[in-house]
Amino acid sequence: MAQINPSILSADFARLAQEAEAVRGADWLHVDVMDNHFVPNLTLGVPIVESLARATDIPLDCHLMIEQPDRWAPQYVEAGAGSVTFHVEAAAAPVRLAREIRAKGARASMALKPATPIEPYEDLLPELDMVLIMTVEPGFGGQAFLDIMLPKIRRTRELIDKHGLSLWLQVDGGVAPSTIERCAEAGADVFVAGSAVYGADDPAEAVRALRAQAETAAAGAPWACKH
Ligand SMILES: O=C(CO)[C@@H](O)[C@H](O)COP(=O)(O)O
Numbered sequence: 744m745a746q747i748n749p750s751i752l753s754a755d756f757a758r759l760a761q762e763a764e765a766v767r768g769a770d771w772l773h774v775d776v777m778d779n780h781f782v783p784n785l786t787l788g789v790p791i792v793e794s795l796a797r798a799t800d801i802p803l804d805c806h807l808m809i810e811q812p813d814r815w816a817p818q819y820v821e822a823g824a825g826s827v828t829f830h831v832e833a834a835a836a837p838v839r840l841a842r843e844i845r846a847k848g849a850r851a852s853m854a855l856k857p858a859t860p861i862e863p864y865e866d867l868l869p870e871l872d873m874v875l876i877m878t879v880e881p882g883f884g885g886q887a888f889l890d891i892m893l894p895k896i897r898r899t900r901e902l903i904d905k906h907g908l909s910l911w912l913q914v915d916g917g918v919a920p921s922t923i924e925r926c927a928e929a930g931a932d933v934f935v936a937g938s939a940v941y942g943a944d945d946p947a948e949a950v951r952a953l954r955a956q957a958e959t960a961a962a963g964a965p966w967a968c969k970h
């Protein structure tokens with residue numbers, strides 16, 4: 744089943760509890776943590792994640808666009824995140840980090856920037872609960888979807904299926920009604936959407952509509968028939 748994770752990067756940061764309520768029915772709330780080093784933007788950190796976890800019962804999917812994730816990721820689990828994604832480009836010891844995140848009780852996920860290939864990390868997949876293929880350069884919401892990432896999504900789906908794994912395949916960046924079907928056909932099953940959800944008149948309805956589009960597209964995809 745397709746999961747839709749609205750990104751609060753496109754929400755009003757002064758009203759985060761209400762903005763979470765506005766997307767009731769979403770599978771996860773996507774929280775973009777940026778440190779102005781790994782990416783040229785600065786957002787929020789552990790204390791806000793802690794408050795948000797108390798303010799909503801939607802589980803938090805924390806996407807860490809930060810340097811030194813080995814040092815910081817465990818603190819996001821302690822703050823209440825149900826899933827923590829680190830960038831493999833920034834991690835010193837991705838296997839140890841994934842194991843630590845899992846041992847602390849959250850789902851462990853690894854993100855790849857657009858220029859990072861999946862193939863060198865094939866052997867790490869069993870250590871993970873999710874892989875995030877970035878479909879924009881990380882750092883900002885509202886950017887145009889990079890079509891050139893579709894082959895990487897397909898290749899990642901093939902690797903997951905080849906190893907008989909059940910980890911989720913997330914896409915993030917420019918996911919909208921005009922792009923979500925191509926992502927689902929390529930093999931993604933978790934969809935982050937910021938501007939397409941919070942820019943809509945009815946964000947909860949936008950979540951439902953995106954999910955329906957993704958599920959229809961996935962049903963007709965060749966990879967879906969293998970399960
Ligand atoms: O991680 C990021 C950006 O770096 C994303 O999660 C964005 O927040 C997605 O926003 P849209 O492209 O959907 O507007």
Ligand SMILES: [Fe+2]
Nearest residue numbers: 775806915935
């Ligand atoms: Fe993100």
